[in-house]
Amino acid sequence: NDGNVTTSETIVVLDSLEEDVTYTINVRAVYDNVLGQVSEAVAARTLIAAPSGPPTGVNVMARDPASLRITYGAVVMESRNGQIRGYDIRYINVDASDSQVIMKRVGGRQVTLSGLVAFSNYSVEVAAYNDNGTGPFSQAVYSLSGQDTPSAPSSLTVDSALSRNITLSWMTPNMANGIITQYEIQYGRSGDMSFNSIIINDTITLTYTIEGLTPFVTYTLKLRAYTRVGAGNFSNVTAATFPENAPDAVEDVTIPTEDVSSSMLTVNWMAFDDQNGLNTSYVVFYQPVEGPYGPIGSSARRKRILTQNGEFAESFTGPTGTLTNLNGSVTYMIQVAAIVSTLDGSMELLGDRSTPVMLTTSVGTPSIPINLSFTNRTQSSILLVWQRPDPPNGLILGYTVLYSVTGSTVMEQNVSMEDDVMLSVNIMGLVTGADYQIRVVAYTSAGVGEPAELSVSTLPGATPAPVEEGSDDGPPIAIVAAVVGGVLAIIVLTVI
Numbered sequence: 001n002d003g004n005v006t007t008s009e010t011i012v013v014l015d016s017l018e019e020d021v022t023y024t025i026n027v028r029a030v031y032d033n034v035l036g037q038v039s040e041a042v043a044a045r046t047l048i049a050a051p052s053g054p055p056t057g058v059n060v061m062a063r064d065p066a067s068l069r070i071t072y073g074a075v076v077m078e079s080r081n082g083q084i085r086g087y088d089i090r091y092i093n094v095d096a097s098d099s100q101v102i103m104k105r106v107g108g109r110q111v112t113l114s115g116l117v118a119f120s121n122y123s124v125e126v127a128a129y130n131d132n133g134t135g136p137f138s139q140a141v142y143s144l145s146g147q148d149t150p151s152a153p154s155s156l157t158v159d160s161a162l163s164r165n166i167t168l169s170w171m172t173p174n175m176a177n178g179i180i181t182q183y184e185i186q187y188g189r190s191g192d193m194s195f196n197s198i199i200i201n202d203t204i205t206l207t208y209t210i211e212g213l214t215p216f217v218t219y220t221l222k223l224r225a226y227t228r229v230g231a232g233n234f235s236n237v238t239a240a241t242f243p244e245n246a247p248d249a250v251e252d253v254t255i256p257t258e259d260v261s262s263s264m265l266t267v268n269w270m271a272f273d274d275q276n277g278l279n280t281s282y283v284v285f286y287q288p289v290e291g292p293y294g295p296i297g298s299s300a301r302r303k304r305i306l307t308q309n310g311e312f313a314e315s316f317t318g319p320t321g322t323l324t325n326l327n328g329s330v331t332y333m334i335q336v337a338a339i340v341s342t343l344d345g346s347m348e349l350l351g352d353r354s355t356p357v358m359l360t361t362s363v364g365t366p367s368i369p370i371n372l373s374f375t376n377r378t379q380s381s382i383l384l385v386w387q388r389p390d391p392p393n394g395l396i397l398g399y400t401v402l403y404s405v406t407g408s409t410v411m412e413q414n415v416s417m418e419d420d421v422m423l424s425v426n427i428m429g430l431v432t433g434a435d436y437q438i439r440v441v442a443y444t445s446a447g448v449g450e451p452a453e454l455s456v457s458t459l460p461g462a463t464p465a466p467v468e469e470g471s472d473d474g475p476p477i478a479i480v481a482a483v484v485g486g487v488l489a490i491i492v493l494t495v496i
Contacts, residue, residue, distance in 0.1 A: 262364025
């Protein structure tokens with residue numbers, strides 16, 4: 001098109017030109033309406049602008065949980081501003097607060113966006129570009145990505161466990177990945193491979209009570225959620241139902257006399273076939289009540305003290321048990337009780353005790369005499385003291401004191417039972433300044449017990465002054481003083 005522009009300036013902008021067109025431009029001066037000569041022609045071509053409009057008909061459709069398919073039409077002809085070279089896709093997950101805008105450049109008018117988060121709302125915009133730039137984006141189109149199987153329900157908890165019911169509660173999956181359509185509970189005895197299944201169509205309450213269970217059984221319980229795509233992962237928990245009744249008292253407790261000794265005895269009882277639990281074991285309670293010297297308090301030999309009143313307890317799996325480390329000649333009160341427990345040992349219940357059985361062990365050999373020591377010694381005697389063995393394992397009939405100097409004959413002295421708690425003996429006629437090995441043993445009707453041992457020396461004698469050769473000193477003398485009938489007698493002895 002031809003055109004004229006009149007201006008008083010030496011610079012002028014020619015506008016409203018067509019894109020991508022070559023123009024010939026001439027300039028001439030005008031003075032008092034007189035036209036000057038025309039300049040030589042200059043050729044110039046206008047540029048191509050970026051598209052001025054977006055693609056039309058943008059459509060977004062979910063293909064699967066992780067992708068969206070985008071299709072769109074061409075930019076209208078008057079808005080292309082040249083040849084369209086391709087398209088820019090701009091999208092973002094608007095459900096995620098930390099999500100960022102993603103750009104994708106494509107050549108055609110359809111594209112699949114992959115790697116998306118399942119069941120999330122995405123905003124999608126499309127713009128066309130030519131050689132001179134990118135045009136405006138289309139209005140945002142929103143679409144949900146496809147549903148997927150959900151993650152495991154969270155916070156699965158056992159709210160209560162009764163004898164035949166267990167109540168569960170839970171929270172919705174952290175990643176629902178769709179609309180939860182139902183829940184499924186599977187449950188079975190712990191350790192079993194088979195499970196019962198319960199479908200729960202109520203997706204709002206998030207609690208359920210399983211009924212008709214077996215008392216005192218440990219169950220494994222599993223819960224999973226469903227979307228229309230399918231089932232998600234399980235959450236697991238274990239719980240044990242309570243027993244309905246404690247075990248009955250054990251019956252027919254007997255103690256064969258041929259199985260009784262001074263330190264052990266065997267107890268028999270009737271076993272249970274079924275005690276409302278998976279495992280049945282037994283506890284034998286036994287307590288010493290009287291020994292050879294009367295009632296027994298805290299002096300009995302201790303072992304596995306279970307109860308606060310000082311009795312002992314031993315566990316057994318079958319209908320018989322042997323008690324060991326007992327004391328001789330002691331009367332014991334014995335009772336048996338059954339224990340039922342869950343398979344994993346997480347819960348147990350003790351039943352009633354049997355009727356007490358009283359039994360006295362046989363007489364045994366004594367233990368070691370206690371606190372053997374000496375209270376006085378001279379050049380020729382040692383006064384020993386000790387206490388009765390604990391446990392005595394029977395009536396102590398007496399004590400024997402054995403003493404000797406190393407390498408010499410062992411001497412023996414018996415001790416009477418005038419004091420059966422604190423005992424003493426004065427060993428006389430010993431060698432002056434000698435080292436003695438002393439042993440004291442107690443004995444019952446069953447025999448001699450273990451010895452208490454002591455090493456002690458008699459006092460040394462006085463060292464006489466040496467006699468010099470050629471002195472006038474006579475033979476050594478000894479002076480002994482004694483009071484006899486109120487009269488002081490002095491006896492002078494000359495050693496020849």
